[in-house]
Amino acid sequence: MFDYNVKIGLIPMRRNATNRPKGTFLTWYSAEERGKRFVDYIEKNFSGDKVSFADSKGLGIKDLIFDDESAAAVIERFKAEKVDAVFIINCNFGNEEAAADIAKALGVPVLLWAPLDDEYYVDGMRPTDSQCGLFGVSRQMQRFHIPFSHLPCCRVESEEFKEGFDSFVRVACMVKNFKGLRVGQVGLRPAPFYSVIWNEGELMEKFGIKIIPINFAIIEQRMKTAETDYADEIKEYEDYILKNYKLDDLTPKYVKPMATMVAMYKHLFDEYNLDIISAECWTATPVMFDGLAPCTVYGILGDMGYLVSCESDMNAALTMALLKCAAMGEGKPLFGEFTVRHPENKNAELLWHCGPFPLSQKAESGTDSTARLVNQRSWFRAKDGTYTVARIDRESGEYMILPLVAHTTAGPQTHGTYLWAEFENLQKIEDRLLDGPYIHHFVEIEGDYRKEIKEFCRYFPNLKTDEI
Secondary structure (H helix, E strand, O other), X not given: OOOOOEEEEEEEEOOOOOOOOOOOOOOHHHXXXXXXXXXXXXXXXXXOOOEEEEOOOOOOEOOEEXXXXXXXXXXXXXXXXXXXXXXXXXXXXOOHHHHHHHHHHHOOOEEEEOOOOOOOOOOOOOOOOHHHHHHHHHHHHHHOOOOOEEOOXXXXXXXXXXXXXXXXXXXXXXXXXXXXXXXXXXXXOOOOOHHHOOOHHHHHHHHOOEEEEEOHHHHHHHXXXXXXXXXXXXXXXXXXXXXXXXXXXOOHHHHHHHHHHHHHHHHHHHHHOOOEEEEOOOOOHHHHXXXXXXXXXXXXXXXXXXXXXXXXXXXXXXXXXXXXXXXXXXXXXXXXXXXXXXXXXXXXXXXXXXXXOOHHHEOOOOOOOOOEEEOOEEEEEEOOOEEEEEEEEEEOOEEEEEEEEEEEOOOOOOOOEEEEEEOOOXXXXXXXXXXXXXXXOOEEEEOOOHHHHHHHHHHOOOEEEOOO
């Protein structure tokens, strides 16, 4: 399963230069004072339930990294600490050789920052050239072919720093979880859906993604044993369905099979150590299980943190994983496809699917906000707000991701789970989708994570950001 906890190694650095007196140029004193202040501030203000730090305290001289020996020491410490990313802080000029050696050895996302050089002496001297050194550090990273992110020159207490650091933490979470992603493949694609075909070998070669095949014989067997193995859980899920949904007259006989399938999938995740599942749904499941539809099952699982993509869409599954990690596990990805244009608003589109949205994403008010089960399928409108709308897809071995942003708008009530999304220019989006390699299946999540998606692609050169 995903791990949304991110540990960042803090590396305050100075130039390996002569120790000049206080009040002169590029002093050790100024670098040491800044390094301690920045590290203390970051650890105090940015530690949390999902963010922790390792640091260089006790290494180098006054905790500053500046040469081969101190670089080797911090590499050893951060490997032992299993950091997920490193943050290199130029306390005066930094040290380009040590910075690149550390980044290369650790192989994790790298954030560079030059604090604002804001101290000047009356005689014209200045103690720091942090921004100047940033260009040397970045050039060395380029020579080593090390991808990196960077913050603008700013004060550590600024809102600019806070926003940039938070964004990098999200990127680190995305990178951490995407490497070695384990995806369960349940069943085959629906026969007419050539649009969702994918290449397992490429995913392993290009991204290290492991596909774990699970055929429907396994699903059938697990459904049978679940009834006795997970009886208490199944009763809990039955009660949840009956309490939270308004049922039509076709659904009641399926409540227990739906609850059984929720329990079965939950334990399938645990048994196979899966991060996400790409599943066949409407062609095989009803045949195997006497008309059972899995749509609402996927929504219930989504609220429990277990992600399942519909219609054997592997690329949508990868997109769901990416967006879930961009939200640090807090958001709930929706599987809503481009379906029809708004009858009156030329820039609005129906993002719809037959019923897999998590119930927690239901709109709070309106005639279309009541959660109904119609022949087992959820019917309700999703929450209002701003959504990232994205899809990973491929053409001739080239992988791309198209990140869009939309705001909900009013539109006609319809069946299934859905939202009406207003874009800046829907026609350009339609043109881009038709030009390929994208299809109608997209993934939505509350918030605007376009910046994080673009930054994430720095660390996966086989995945390019597409922009309209």
